[in-house]
Amino acid sequence: MTQASPKVGFISLGCPKALVDSEQILTQLRAEGYAISPSYQDADLVVVNTCGFIDSAVEESLDAIGEALAENGKVIVTGCLGAREEVIREAHPHVLAVTGPHAMQEVMHAVHKHLPPSHDPYTSLIPPQGIKLTPKHYAYLKISEGCNHRCSFCIIPSMRGDLVSRPIGEVMQEAEHLVNAGVRELLVISQDTSAYGVDTKYRTGFWKGRPLKTHLTALADALGDLGAWVRLHYVYPYPHVDDLIPLMAEGKILPYLDAPLQHASPRLLKAMKRPANSENTLARLRLWRSICPDITIRSTFIVGFPGETEDDFKYLLDFLHEAQLDRVGCFAYSPVEGASANALPNPVPEEIKQERLERFMSVQAGISAAKLQGKIGKTFKVLVDEVGATGAIARSAADAPEIDGQVYIEDAAGLNPGEFVEVEIIDADDHDLWATAKKAKG
Numbered sequence: 470m471t472q473a474s475p476k477v478g479f480i481s482l483g484c485p486k487a488l489v490d491s492e493q494i495l496t497q498l499r500a501e502g503y504a505i506s507p508s509y510q511d512a513d514l515v516v517v518n519t520c521g522f523i524d525s526a527v528e529e530s531l532d533a534i535g536e537a538l539a540e541n542g543k544v545i546v547t548g549c550l551g552a553r554e555e556v557i558r559e560a561h562p563h564v565l566a567v568t569g570p571h572a573m574q575e576v577m578h579a580v581h582k583h584l585p586p587s588h589d590p591y592t593s594l595i596p597p598q599g600i601k602l603t604p605k606h607y608a609y610l611k612i613s614e615g616c617n618h619r620c621s622f623c624i625i626p627s628m629r630g631d632l633v634s635r636p637i638g639e640v641m642q643e644a645e646h647l648v649n650a651g652v653r654e655l656l657v658i659s660q661d662t663s664a665y666g667v668d669t670k671y672r673t674g675f676w677k678g679r680p681l682k683t684h685l686t687a688l689a690d691a692l693g694d695l696g697a698w699v700r701l702h703y704v705y706p707y708p709h710v711d712d713l714i715p716l717m718a719e720g721k722i723l724p725y726l727d728a729p730l731q732h733a734s735p736r737l738l739k740a741m742k743r744p745a746n747s748e749n750t751l752a753r754l755r756l757w758r759s760i761c762p763d764i765t766i767r768s769t770f771i772v773g774f775p776g777e778t779e780d781d782f783k784y785l786l787d788f789l790h791e792a793q794l795d796r797v798g799c800f801a802y803s804p805v806e807g808a809s810a811n812a813l814p815n816p817v818p819e820e821i822k823q824e825r826l827e828r829f830m831s832v833q834a835g836i837s838a839a840k841l842q843g844k845i846g847k848t849f850k851v852l853v854d855e856v857g858a859t860g861a862i863a864r865s866a867a868d869a870p871e872i873d874g875q876v877y878i879e880d881a882a883g884l885n886p887g888e889f890v891e892v893e894i895i896d897a898d899d900h901d902l903w904a905t906a907k908k909a910k911g
């Protein structure tokens with residue numbers, strides 16, 4: 470007779486990189502015969518994967534730990550906030566164990582200690598692509614861990630260490646398993662995607678007997694052969710990124726580039742210790758658009774960084790007008806404990822930060838609205854995410870899940886999540902599009 474499987478509850482907070490860590494831990498738990506419990510009451514213990522990026526994320530993580538302790542009592546903490554054990558122990562002295570990010574082995578060790586496994590080969594069968602937390606038709610593919618930069622507002626390198634690229638054969642194998650399991654869109658992520666392979670000196674690896682360099686261009690090319698949408702995130706505009714654009718123009722990978730620029734003023738970029746220069750960036754954007762006119766460029770920015778003057782801010786607004794980016798996220802600077810930027814002089818008062826954030830967003834809303842208006846009457850291939858009684862929600866090549874806009878399809882009859890369909894755009898606002906389905910593509 471088989472013994473009941475020990476049950477683990479799991480809370481996953483934070484960015485897509487943390488989500489990938491959660492998926493690896495969940496996959497390992499299942500592989501060892503643990504069941505995953507959807508409720509605190511049924512779980513024998515709870516793992517909380519935390520985020521520590523900004524103060525509000527720290528609070529959310531501490532609240533989640535508190536809730537899990539109150540509801541269940543046995544809690545193991547992992548993730549970015551786990552790198553600051555003292556913060557957790559001060560708020561919640563009774564957690565069973567604390568580990569940092571990307572620490573699957575340590576988490577498993579803590580789970581074994583407090584909840585020994587009861588291995589059962591019938592319940593521990595796991596699919597080859599592992600356990601995914603995203604809907605079945607898209608998946609994040611993490612290609613490296615850590616970062617060699619030291620941006621002054623960021624503590625990720627101190628939590629996750631220097632860049633370590635995954636072997637290209639292993640990344641390709643995971644991607645192939647995902648596509649075979651029904652994934653239609655692969656979202657390539659890391660802290661610094663364009664740096665893939667720098668740490669290995671672009672070593673040649675192998676996939677299906679074929680030599681492949683550990684380099685982003687080679688990886689994008691090979692991923693493009695798998696038949697799924699391939700979307701690249703966190704790509705810094707280094708010169709070699711130019712080589713990716715022809716792959717987009719040919720339709721091998723999506724014509725979409727998420728390049729976090731953070732600012733445009735050279736003075737501010739220097740204070741942020743960012744690896745970029747805005748004039749080169751503008752030239753680069755022009756070049757990319759000349760090779761692939763349909764490219765969607767997404768970026769994120771920080772306003773109100775210490776020392777940012779009104780002139781720096783206007784420089785940023787001028788850059789926005791000039792760059793005509795398609796998708797933009799913006800944050801008011803918020804100090805992160807442990808970041809070197811905290812020691813910089815001339816912090817920007819909170820009300821000025823908020824005022825700049827609003828001015829920034831209103832300029833970008835105008836740019837974005839005009840760009841989306843230009844899509845009305847055109848036809849696009851979209852991937853259906855959800856189908857409801859009154860319509861479907863889908864995304865085009867220009868829309869990454871969670872962070873970009875969506876395409877609302879009014880006549881959803883016969884559509885299914887994970888299906889590609891051709892639509893004609895009939896309306897737009899500042900962010901989203903409305904469309905009618907033309908024909909299902911299967």
Ligand code: SF4
Nearest residue numbers: 616618620623625660
């Ligand atoms: S590039 Fe900068 S912001 Fe991004 S993870 Fe590295 S240090 Fe942090």
